Amino acid sequence: MENDVAVGLDRLARFENRDGGWGYSAGQDSAVEPTAATILAHLAHSALPPERGLVWLERAQLADGSWGLNAASDESSWVTAWALWALAFAGRRDGRLERGAAWLAAVPVVSFDDPETAPAMRRLLEVDPAATGWPWQPGEASWVTPTSIAVIAMCWSGLRDHPRLAQARWYLADRACSSGGWNFGNPVMLGRPIPPLVTDTGIALLALRQLGVPASDADVAGGLGWLGQVRPEDAGTLDRAWACLGTGAWGRNAGVEDALRENVRGASEQSPGVTVLALAVGLMALGPAGRLLASVS
């Protein structure tokens, strides 16, 4: 194992809470997303995942199969996809995974294809209102990040052929920015292009790789092209991590990898921007990105 990675994993271990989970930042309550990312950070480097973290994650599952933001939350949330990704990769394939995957596959999302809303959506946002992915919260609109994480979780959960994945592919194509890349999901607002964002673009590129989209695809090329121009000073640790994951999935190097390694090496409670989540995703990114995906053809 590389020294940077060993140092980073050691640091992550120091941020573990007494209950076995990890918070978004040191000293915060355990939450599903950073705990799942920590498990994935280990698995990305073939390290043994933290058992206490896996147990914390399993215990945090809600009765309907979903996960809330943290163990105290009883509201189903987008982080369900993170939990499924981590548990499936860790080989915890039992009834919990099935129930979680069933919830994710069925989570309701708003479609704006009614005759009143659709024209307004087309006019104001220049998007196809019928294209849907996954929402942050059940019953809400689709957005790029929850859609992309859900795509990966669905594939890891054995639902690679589910029709929602084709919908998600359509959604991601529809929401790509004209300059290449993605933002949260509105490429245009009132006739003005909204620029892409690093984290959203990295996540979307990882999802498209998971979907088996060819490298010649215009959205992939656009995303990689835009991400290739990102300078280290344009991106914080979390951004750098997702940039490396997104480009690494396509066999490319992001120009921010050296800066990310520095973040991972130097991370401590005192380093602004190097949160526990950023450190965990950073460690995920320093491994072979393809390893984080469910068998890509």
Place this chain on the structure above:
Amino acid sequence: MNRLITRRQALRLALLGGIGVSLSALGAGARRFDPLAYSRWMVRRAVRLLVARKPTVSIIRVPSYEGDLAAAMKRGWEMSGGPPVRGRKVLLKPNLVGYVSGPPSNTHPAVVEGAISLFRWLGASEVVVAEGMAFVRDPWPVLSMNGLDEVLVRTGARFVDLNHDDLAEVPVAGGYTGVRTMSLPRAVLRADVIVSLPKMKTHHWAGLSLSMKNLFGLIPGSRYGWPKNMLHVAGLDLMVLELHETARPAFAIVDAVVGMEGDGPLYGDPVPTGALVMGADLVAVDATCARLMGFDPMATAHLRAADAVGLGSVSSDRVHVLGESVAGFARRYAAPPAP
């Protein structure tokens, strides 16, 4: 013919008028009629109109960000008055939306630094800077591009990323939207004094983005997603009121040294206005800012609704302006594009 009316008649008229205004202002968002809530709003409005002292808003001329902003803020604070600060924890909430270089869409770091100095001078036990950015998950590039990271280092003030803070579920205090509870960051809930530090600007959805609209940045993205659309769906204008009543901001300092007109919140054009606008009644502060920008505050839905439920003072007759006059800044801001 003029006629005199009794205090009792005036109160009755105010209540009836208030109910009428409220029904029209709130009708779109209120999920069901709640007579207790309506009664509370109307009594509050009547008290504000008939009994309460006029809130004071101070306008301080500040030609550029190079000057002594802390001294300007002290003058404004002494004029407008504010809540007790000594020994209390203060949370400063700037408006940091920008990842687009060029337009002055963010609160200037010099204003944040001035506010840190002001509240430390007033004896705050702690001053933190906190924001939950609407579009980005990683706040650090925005802090860096904005120059706020240097202010944080220079002052030693801590930044709290409200999007990823620990959360607590709290009852929604206003009752305008039908939303019963809301997750808020612990940093917001443990603060004794929340200070809104917005940029003066126009906004294509809200009309104006000032100290009240700035409260949307208190909403945690980890819970509601980015760009906080879920609560916009509940009714942006009424959710602004819910946030005001639930988080209870105690003071506002509006960065109008250089404001932004046109296509806000991101793509507007700079308007050198040369002022800080300060006060403890956020509705009055925002209404004064609206007039300073050349807009009728009652044309902005969330200010109209705030007036209807007695959350603050909108009418110029009901706001005591000290320092510079609104007329001294007569410069019409270009309106945002209509959706």
